[in-house]
Amino acid sequence: MDELIWFFLSHDTPPQLGADSDEEVNEGVKSLRDKGLVVLDLSSLYVMLELNLFSYLPKLNKRFVVPDKVQERAQALLLRFSKMRGLIVVMDGVEVMRVNKSLAEFSRKNGISLQESHAIYLAKKMNGVLLSDDKRTRQVAKVHGVPAAPSVSLLVLGRDIGVLDEQTFRSLLGRLGSIPLQIPRGLLG
Numbered sequence: 001m002d003e004l005i006w007f008f009l010s011h012d013t014p015p016q017l018g019a020d021s022d023e024e025v026n027e028g029v030k031s032l033r034d035k036g037l038v039v040l041d042l043s044s045l046y047v048m049l050e051l052n053l054f055s056y057l058p059k060l061n062k063r064f065v066v067p068d069k070v071q072e073r074a075q076a077l078l079l080r081f082s083k084m085r086g087l088i089v090v091m092d093g094v095e096v097m098r099v100n101k102s103l104a105e106f107s108r109k110n111g112i113s114l115q116e117s118h119a120i121y122l123a124k125k126m127n128g129v130l131l132s133d134d135k136r137t138r139q140v141a142k143v144h145g146v147p148a149a150p151s152v153s154l155l156v157l158g159r160d161i162g163v164l165d166e167q168t169f170r171s172l173l174g175r176l177g178s179i180p181l182q183i184p185r186g187l188l189g
Helices: 002-010 022-034 042-051 068-085 104-110 114-125 135-143 151-160 166-177
Strands: 037-040 063-067 094-097 129-131
Touching: 022 129, 022 151, 037 042, 037 114, 042 068, 042 151, 042 166, 063 068, 063 114, 068 094, 068 114, 104 114, 114 129, 114 135, 129 135, 129 151, 151 166
Parallel strands: 037 063, 037 129, 063 094
Antiparallel strands: none
8 A cells, every 4th residue: 555655656646545525524434424334445444454443443333344456455464554553463353354256347347456346245234334535436436325534534523522532532643644635624723
């Protein structure tokens, strides 16, 4: 993920990650409040690892799942973060679910990865919300009737329900900006 971000930045093309507006973040918070299940894609899983958020997930009283195709790709991320931190990093509180459906055509038609297609499919099938920091993936999800939210919406929800105090919330927002994820100005002010 880091290499991909730096590739885009080195070619003067900022990646389309994060949230454009306060409205998008608030819509994501509403979707997260309304749904009991949250499906993570690779971009949101990366954010969870980068910010070390797995200890907060159980406090949100949501069921977090990741498609098996995403988990396969996440193994390299888990190994990398484990080496960086000098301890074994695991996806505590996140279930891995198998998707037994060919989604290659859906992926190709919508210009998204197979892993993103699996995450959208799982969110739709299980009446959940997709957590993705890739703007295009969220757009595709919404076109297909799947509510989608950026990771910053999860942080706002955590703050709103008292899982994150204001100081921790502000610190996490700053770290999101260093990934680099776009964060609406209203949250920064």
